[in-house]
Every structure is written in C-alpha cells, then in structure tokens.
Amino acid sequence: MRQPNLSYVALFAAVVEAGGFRVAAHRRGLSASSVSDSIRRLEAELGVRLLNRTTRSVTPTEAGARLLERLRPALDEIDAAFNDLDDSTQRPVGTLRLSVPVPTARFVLPRLIPAFLERYPGVSVEVAMDNAHIDIVAAGYDAGVRYEESLAKDMIAVPIGPRRQRFVAAASPGYLQTHGTPAHPSDLLGHRLIGHRFETGKLGVWEFERAGTTIRVPPQGPLLSSSHDLEVGAALAGVGIIYTFEEHLRPALDRGELLPVLEDWWQAFEGPYLYYNDRRHMPSPLRAFVDFLKETAAT
Template identity: 75%
Template sequence: MRQPNLSDVALFAAVVEAGGFRAAAQTRGMSASSLSDCVRRLEGDLGLRLLNRTTRSVTPTTAGERLLERLRPALEEIHAAFNDLDDESQRPVGTLKLNVPVPVARFVLPDLLSRFLKLYPAVNVEVVMDNTFIDVIAAGYDAGVRYEESLAKDMIAIPIGPRRQRFVAAAAPAYLDAHGTPRHPGELTGHQLLGHRFESGKLGVFEFEKDGRTLRVPPQGQLATSSHDLKTSAAINGLGIIYTFEDFLREPLADGRLTPILEDWWQSFDGPFLYYHGRRHMPSPLRAFVDFLKAEGREPA
C-alpha cells in the first residue's frame, strides 16, 4: 500500500458528505471528472474500493465507511484549525453547537446570544434543550451548560448567567384557602404536590434548606410532568403546590396568581456553567463565546 495523498483523502470525504461527485465538485471548485480521478488514485494507493458508483448514486463501501468513520474527527480538527485563522483577524466563522437545560435556554441565553450574535455576524449558533446528564462532547456539541453538581472533572467551566439561583414554593390563593397554608415542609404531607418528571423517568424531590438543615419531600399528587409550563399552569389553576426555578414563577407571583409559601426554606444554589473539553482543539466560534463571557466580567471556574 502506497502512502495516500492527504488531499485525495479530504476529497473522498467531501464526495461522501455531498452525496456525489457533481455536488462535491461544485463546493470544491473543480470538475467532477478531476474529483473522480483523485478518488480513484486514493483507491489505487490503498488497494481498496471505497465507493460504490452507479448512474444514480455514489455510496461508500464497507471499507469506505470504516475509513470515513476514523477520518472524520481528524478532518474536523483540520477544519477547526483553519477556522482559527479567522481569530487572528477577529472574524470567527462557523457554527457553535450548545446543549443546555430548559431554564437556561429560556431565561439566560436570549439576552446573551442577542448581544453575542450581533458582535459576530459570521457565527451561527445551534441550541438544543436537554435536561439529562449526557456526554455533550461525545454527542457532537461544542459545549454544554449544566449546574456544578453535574460537571465532569476534566472539563473547563465558565460561569454563565446569574451566579445564585433558587427554587421557590407557591400555590394559587384558592388552593391555599381550600387546603390551608403550610408553615413547615413537614406539613406538606397530604397536600397536592406538583411533581417534576425527568426525561430519565426519575421523579424530582422537593428539597428545602434552613440553617444548615435539609428536608426532602417526595411529591405526591395528581400531576407529574416534565413540562415546566404545564406544571406552572396547573399551580395557577389551583391543582396544587409547585416548587421550581424562581424564573418560571416571577410573573404569576408578581401579579398575585400565585402566593409564595415556606419562603425561609427555599433552596438556593450556584448558577449554571458553560463547559467544554480543555484538551480538545477549540473552534473559533466557541473561543469567541468564551471570550465574550469573560468580557462580561465572569472568571473561569
């Protein structure tokens, strides 16, 4: 086997990604016949057929698929390295892929991304909302946003959003008139508690804190859901007591549709962190976003 030409390797990957020689040739600025010659030369160097060619389609062979699977991470690193050249001219280019929890997508990112994207018009951002604890890097994201207790130790973490947050407990005035107002978490027994069902199937527990003491109350009630909106609406409609992120309840608490309860037991916690792999090459859009957060006055964790 002769040592293959790296340019031919990249062109082979381009043909597979584009789904054919003609489409790949257009993006590469060369003729389809020249592109075909390069792939044939690569096949000759390797002594393997990499593509199945018909008049209607071009698809990788089993050997081609295996090769492309091994090549893709290296080609992405090369692409990212060229993207980084734009950093030197202050023009990051490319797509930033983020995996974030629902509260962060709703209450933290809108203002931040609005200002960030205006600063970097050549950057695109893709945001997927996900509350589960997944390996976001292995899943193909550039970075994730999570809370401190779920951060992997080998990640670099940058504070993003408010540095302190809290859960608040509340219920509709009509519910409290009918069932009474609990003054202590121990009095929640017998109340309708609106539960949060995680994507994993686990039911969240109401966790209260005061003077270093923690009380955990498993929710029991007619409704459990993964939807914050549904749970909030249920509380407003008098179906039970809700305990969730303060941001979800700001408006109904402010206009009186919900009444706060157990205020001296509300649990507070550190705000979210943007995290990414410190040993990976950093794409220019991610580097720009990290620098943007630091410029906001936040320090690395």
Template identity: 55%
Template sequence: MKIDLGDLNAFVTVARARGFRDGARLSGASASGLSEAVSRLEAQLGVRLFNRTTRSVVPTEAGERLLDRLGPALSEVETALDVVNGFRDRPMGTLRLNVPVSAVRLALPAIVPPFLAAYPDIRLEIVADDNFVDVLAAGCDAGIRYDERLEQDMIAVPIGPRVQRMAAAAAPAYLDRHGRPGHPRDLLGHACLRGRFLSGAMPAWEFERDGEVVVVEPTGPLLVSLGTAVDLAVDAAIAGTGIIFLFEDWLRPHLDSGVLEPVLEPWWQSFSGPFLYYPGRRLVPAPLRAFIDFIRST
C-alpha cells in the same frame, strides 16, 4: 487511498446523530447528500460502516472503531484550521453549545442577541439537552451546566445569573381548598407536580432554612420530562392541579401576576448559577474564545 475529507465529516455527523435526517438537521446538509457521502466512503473502504433499518442507523463495529479514531482527529483538523481566525479582524465559524433547557430559557436570552450582533460572522448552534453528555463526543465545542455536574478536567466560566433559587408555588384556589403548607414535610399530603430526567432520575425537592435542610419526595397526579415538558406542569399548576417546584426565575412572571402563589418561600434554597464549560486539553476555537470573552465582559 485518497479519501475525501467531506465524506469523513459526513460519516462522523451521521454516526453522532444516529441518523441521516438528524445529521442533516444538525449540520445543515441534506439527508440525501450525507447518504451519498457515506455510501461513497463505504465503497472506497470496502466495508459497511452502518447497519441501516427503516427506524435506525447504527454504526457497525468497524464504524464504531473508525468513529473513535476519526472524531478526535477531525476536531484537531478544525482546531488547526481555526488558527487562521486569529489573523482576521472578526472571528468567524460555527459555535456549537450543549445547553440544558433551563439555561436556554433563563440565561441565554440576555446573551445571545447582543453576542450575535457583536460577531455577525459567527453562527451559533444551541443543542438543548438536560442529560449530561461528553460535549466533544456530541460534536459540540462547549456546554452549560451547574457546578455539581461539572467534570474536574473542565474549564468553567460563570454565565448568566450567579445566584438562583428553587421555588415552590401553586394557584391560590388550590391552596384555598387544600391549605397552605407550613413545613416542607407538609408537601407529602399535597398533590405535587413532579419532573423526571430522560435518564429516569427523579430529583427530590430540597429546602433549607436556618441551616436545616429538608429533602422530600412528594407524589402527585402529574409527572413530566424535565426540560421538554416543564411548561405543561406550569400550566397545570396555574389551573389548580397542584404544587410545582421549579426555578424561581422560571415562575417569576406567574408569581408577579398573582396566578401562582409562593409556597414555603422562607425555605427556598439558593444555589450558584450555571457555568460555561469546555475541555482544557485542546486549543480554544476562535468562535468559543469570542463567546468566552463576551460573557466575561458582560
């Protein structure tokens, strides 16, 4: 049985994206083209690979088993073909990165434009995702995360600012009305603007001063999805709705302009910046190697 490699790639793309439209958006192909390729593959194999409804496209048991075996195999094919990149004057190909929204905003703007200028034959795809995922299973070459969320078998390379802080801030008018907290526990009596990950986890607010660490879980009138809706919380803080707790660099323009005022600044906790991470058990594709070399040199 001769199976077209493009049809297999189409199947993996749709299975990982859980849909033809999302698969088309991620791959640059057309949804109709992916559908035709999957139908052709199902016809050749004589088995249904997806259960399709108007709302979802979910792999069947046969589809799941095929994906488990086929995903790593196709990755190895891509890696093998990528070897020829070493014989080119300039690396080419696609580099897919899974990145938290904070890194998209705070780390990548200073890196992406000069990198693409230096490597015009590389196409960079950024998938913004605040959930921790298996980068290979997600169809990505590497990811960016903070050290507490890195797996032990990953290779990690520093990227972006090496020291960051979480900052609390509020509009001066809000603080004039409700008072300025002198200790992190005072936040329990304030309107605080919280965030929650898509997983449902709601991170506590952590402060530190002279070796004393204080963790609080305040309440307030607004809860947003971390990453995707954080700017709404920032706007609400500027409007005087309450106190926000976010990356200092994210809030810095508003702090400098005066529309937000620092809250409990002596208690702001520092932590190490993000890392680019990738599995160490496979050959590094040329576009990823170029990106690693670039961030190490900057």
C-alpha cells in the same frame, strides 16, 4: 492502497458524531443522499464497511470506530488550522452549537445571544434544549450548559447567567384558601403536589434547607409532568403546590397569581456553567463566546 478522499473522511466523522446522515447533512449544508453516497464511496475505496445502517440508527462498525479513533486528532488539527485563519482576521466565522437545559434556553440565553450575534455577524448559533446529561463531544456540540454537580471533571467550565438561583414553592390563593398553608416541609405530605419527571425518567425530589437542615420530599399528587409550562399552568389553576426554578414562577408571584409557600425553606444553589472539552484548539465561534461571557460577567 489509494489515498482516500479527505472530504469523505470528514463526512464519515460528521455522521458518527451526529448519529445519522440527516443531521450531519444539515450541519454541512448538504443533502442526506449525497452524504450517504460519499460514505459508500469511502467504504469502496478502503474495501471495508465503516457504518452499520438500520432504519433507526447509524453506528460505526468495529473497523469504523478504530479508524475514527486514529483520525480524530488529525481532523481536530485540520479544524484548528482553519480556525487559526479565522483568528488571523479577528473575525470568527462558523456555527456555535450548544446543548442547554430548558431553563437556560428560556431565561439566560435571550439576554446573551442577541448581543453576541450583533458583535460577531459571521457567527450563527444553533441551540438544542436537552435536560439529559449527554456527551456533547460525541453528539457534535461545541459546548453545553449544566450545573456544577453534573459537570465532568475533564471539562472546562465558565460561569453563565445568574450566579445564585433558587427553587421556590408556591400555590394559588384559591388552593391555599381551600387546603391551608403548610408551615413546615413535613406538612406537604398532606397536600396536593405538582411533581416533575426528567426525560431520563427520574423523579425530581423536592429539597428544602434551613439552618443546616435538609428535608427531602418526593412529590405525590394529581399531576406529574416533564413540562414546566404545564406544571405552572396547573399551579395557576389551583391544582396544587409547585416547587421549581424561581424564574418560572416570578412573574406569577409578582402579579399575586401565586403566593409563596415555605419561603424560609427555599433551596438556593450555584448558577449554571458553560462547559466544553479541554482541547488545545477551540473553534473560533466558541472562543468568541467564552470571551464574551467573561467580558459580560466583568461588567
């Protein structure tokens, strides 16, 4: 068999990782049609179909999956070789792709990314907001951000952002004047609660803690949403009581537009972590970002 074009092989791996031609093409700076043509040429050279193509998805065939499993270590070594060239000049180049939850994108990264980009002008950062627990490697990301209970054990984790966070409960002065202020989490059963539903469909159950006691309250009320902005806006308008990340509510609390509720019961938890695959060679943009986070945490 004639040796296949290695650039076609790399594009095949990129398409599988991205889950489609359009995303893979965007990441490589190519057109979707040229990527598709390259994969067809590779299939013709090998005499085997590597991808199942439908109008909605692109997935590897059984033969394609086997081939990619064998090729992945070699492709990683090729990437590592080019990263070593970057390291030799001490100037990391390339794109850092991150998958992060919405609170991290809104409240943590704006304090980090500008300084990181200023230090490393050869690096660009691509951030996707996703609250779901995805396979970052399969999805083509260099790293993700999650909380400790959601981290896979085969991942390396580095602290990012505040090390302690809280969920806080609050309501508008008008709501509390009309409906009263709960004195205990059990009192919430008689109140209008603004709930959050994750993209997975799971309902966010409220947890309150004090003196070793934990009380869980499934929020029931007039609004259930997957949008934090909508939930905060509803709380400001007096729709009901909200319980969410302190960062979402702190400005309104400081202005007196929302008042704290059940403050002695607010749940505190450990802050988020940047996590990435445990592999021998890291892309130079990721290595630079990890070093940057460690340096930032030490200052």
